[in-house]
Amino acid sequence: MRRDHGYPPITEWWKMKRKLQKQFIPPTYEENNFTKLQNHRQRLTTVEDYINEFYLLSSQVTTYESEVQKDCIKVLQKKFPESTRVGRLEGMLLEAKGSWGDAQKTYTRLLEDSPLDQVILKRRVAVAKAQGDTSEAIECLNKYLEIFMADHDAWRELAEIYVSLQMYKQAAFCYEELILCQPTVPLHHLTYADLLYTLGGLENLQTAKKYYASTIDLTGGKNTRALYGICLLLSLNFISQCSMAMGQLIKGGRNKEDKDSSELQSLAATALEKDYSKRAPNKLSLLTATLKNMKL
């Protein structure tokens, strides 16, 4: 066998897999599967059989890392020579191969003809991000948002990049824009509260409390993260109250806020315990101990 022909034995699974594929799978396997998938019709089979057959065929069609993509693009280019959409596919194939420089060149060329193409502008951000050039990604995204300021996904993406660089203030600005555009989306309120909590400082923490509360309001009390957020904040508040007492900074009017705060915390704690006892009863004792710890 391999030893007889002077080849070393195969010791790695992926090598074996490749050899087996070469030997036993016909070269037109992928194309045949693709054709079958495209021509799949229900005819006289039941719905369930049709769906099962569909999933089987689509799992057999592997379009990752094959020559089929290149051939498809060649055909498209022939038929639609000046098309931006085909150009985008070309760029994306280059991205998938990791040829970042060529991908950038393709996109720059396409932008000369259609400078306001949103998809291409965003692909440029993706290329910068994939290369690890975060400052370029931020610059491109900011320029994009100057024109397309209603693009919520772009604001969220920019905020995520800022968070990964620990630029929390800038990320918070993005979320302020998002809350302005979509004030009833609870996710924005929640992430904004998380950002303010991470930034820290008395004012930010007090605003964070308000946004956790608005998240709870918008989600009908069902958001676990917001409930935990309230508990965390109020355990922090307790610590700051003690140190403030030492510094004689307590004013008389604060007492009402303290009562509201501790009421809010016990409400949040009760809501969490109720939810855990229903959906995660094995974690309930851990939760109760944890909440007790947070109240110090």
Added chain:
Amino acid sequence: MGVELNKYEIAQSAYIKLVLHALKHKSTAVNGILIGRLINNNNNNLVEISDAIPLSHSQIGLLPTLEIALIHIEEQFVSQGLSVVGYYHANDRFDDSEVGNVAKKIGDHICRYFPQAALLLLDNKKLQSLPKGNPILQLHTRDQSKNWKQAGLAAGSVLTVKEPSANVVLLDYILTEKWESIVDFDDHLDDISKDWLNLNLFK
């Protein structure tokens, strides 16, 4: 003089959980906490990492998830005599093998309570073909000037896996796509019925 020789030994289940967590979320960075204990043997310290708790796969730089998780973890493991002994991180980009600032910051926080804390960074490139014995992790520890340095290249701290066949078992799990069933703290906060302890993962 007495240079402290720290040995770090990670259990197979902790190692596999860590890698599976990274494989589940291929397009984002992931992180988690390492649980274990310190064993003193004259001048040699052995840090035994017995478990890994996957934490987040999104917005890793935000504090609330981390703080809630640490409080839960402490409460869960203190009765078993275990504590937080380290932190693991896997970068989102394939060719990024630097320990980022967020990872260092979390590592610093853990060092306050456990000075010999280990910061494990997943070596993405070695995922393609798993080596025979060594874990595909970079060990970073904090030296006296509070800088994170990679261990292993010069003399000093060493990381080994307790069970030598760990990479074989790991490869098997990768091929059966076991990463689908791993749950991190983020998943738990989105749906509290999911168990962040992953008690049924290896059954």
